Amino acid sequence: MTDQAIFPEVANPPVIFTQAEIGWTPWLQPLAEDELTDRHISGLVEAARAKSPYFRLLVRDPDVLEARTKTDKDIFYNTRSGLPRAERELAATAASRFNGCIFCASVHARFASHHSKRGEDVQKLLDEGVETDLGERWNAIVAASVALTRTPPVFGEEHITGLAAAGLDELEIADVIHGAAFFNWANRLMLSLGEPTPAN
Known part of the structure; x- marks a missing residue:
């Protein structure tokens, strides 16, 4: 796979704010699941995120994604106080x-x-x-x-x-x-x- 932009056409993209589950598609090629190395998996923090094209795109820089994800989790899940x-x-x-x-x-x-x-x-x-x-x-x-x-x-x-x-x-x-x-x-x-x- 290449790093070129892919710009897929999205049929009927959501245009209103909703609480329903919706999807997301990247304009750049994410890594395929079978391309992920142990370092990529570690950078995802949660292996299940390998199913997400968003996180497979960001994990091209696993160090940054790992720091981003741990920050996110601490902000939203650390509710002891x-x-x-x-x-x-x-x-x-x-x-x-x-x-x-x-x-x-x-x-x-x-x-x-x-x-x-x-x-x-x-x-x-x-x-x-x-x-x-x-x-x-x-x-x-x-x-x-x-x-x-x-x-x-x-x-x-x-x-x-x-x-x-x-x-x-x-x-x-x-x-x-x-x-x-x-x-x-x-x-x-x-x-x-x-x-x-x-x-x-």
Whole structure:
């Protein structure tokens, strides 16, 4: 296989934000599963990710992917203290909604709905956008996440104040920042490498 761009035509690509499972296809050739070396598998962190064309594309640089994946897992799964998982996922969903990353928004919206049991509110965020009213606490998380995501970012003291006023402590505020900042970057990477596709 070559490294050339493949730019496959996607029939009926998803064009609306959804909590349904959708696919993703790269514009560059990922490694095939039978090309993966032990170092590639180690870089994936989870061997099951070898099924994903996205991770098989990123694993061309296994050192960077390994660091990226461990950072991702620590931000979203290390919930022994700080922000509840649902609101970490809300921060990622808000960043993805603002950035226009339909695939990432679908993934993190499902997690936010599952962990919060507020599926209708999560869907409202997807349908109406980041200005919709979700209540004081969620509004503060969304506003801070969007401020970090804007180009250039406009995150400032007022967002910290808003999060604190909504009841978040310092560790929880840090988790909002980590979740939004990571997906601000991750969305832009995914948007530059491929596009969403209908579910297989």
